[in-house]
Amino acid sequence: MASQDPRTKFSNADFPQQEQQAPGLQQQLDPKPDCGETSYKGYGRLKDYKMLVTGGDSAIGRAAAIAYAKEGADVAINYLPDEEEDAKEVKEIIENEGRHAVLISGDLRNEQFNYDLVEEAYHKLGGLDNVTLVAGHQQYKNSIKDFDTASFSETFETNVYPIFWTVQKALDYLQAGATITLTSSVQGYNPSPILHDYAATKAAIISLTKSLSEELGAKGIRVNCVAPGPFWSPLQISGGQPQSKIPTFGQKEVLGRAGQPVELSGVYVHLASEESSYTTGQVYGVTGGTQLD
């Protein structure tokens, strides 16, 4: 048989216990997530597209950025200054595909930075066909009583406000045929009591996918969203989950293991490409089995 068993396509062994300070570095993650560096094959589905990916240095955003380049796109990635080392690796991978890579570090909680980011990406890429927003902040808390306004705000300022700011600015440049891809989570449907703030931002992103798609569809711009289940990434081991949950992370899913970021690549590519020309306002679940409802 040519097809592969999804349960054993990637390891389902326990992950080693490990902790980093947020935002966490992919370079220090053990094992390294598979972001398609060698495993993803492109077929020219985004030939000469110009893409902007936030959170493009590591894990899910990195997988999207690499897949876009392997499909023939030029890619600008945004990340935090502390993540420069991860970002440089992604630049090299994109350039090895013969594509143009633009690195733009900066904090998306800063409103003006969002406008500057979109403008710089547009000018350095020489156009803009897609904005893929992957950056996110997740810090678990044992109880609602452990939140303070600053931590609650940080989650909304990172996960929700940049959608408004980047989309507003991108509309100066995006033309009919362009796409916007947001990143929610199963948490947007099934909120966990240790992630009150995060889950609420991910529900907001689902709502924005729908309302933005209604407004922008009239301009020929499609807006869709990816909702991942548990994926192996720096976010999880840098306060996204309690340490006790790291070793068996993802094992409760129907498929019995955590996802690897490359398993999202095809969905991000599909939503940005002509293949999905009749798809807008949709949320694509890639969850290992958990239902989105």
Ligand code: NAD
């Ligand atoms: P990750 O740590 O690799 O990615 C998160 C990225 O967000 C970081 O690389 C960082 O560059 C960026 N970021 C965080 N704060 C920022 C800020 N203030 N300014 C600019 N950039 C900032 O982890 P990941 O798991 O790949 O997460 C990517 C996205 O996927 C997030 O939105 C996350 O909520 C979502 N997600 C992840 C999972 C999972 O299990 N890993 C599940 C569902 C959804």
Ligand code: MG
């Ligand atoms: Mg990172």
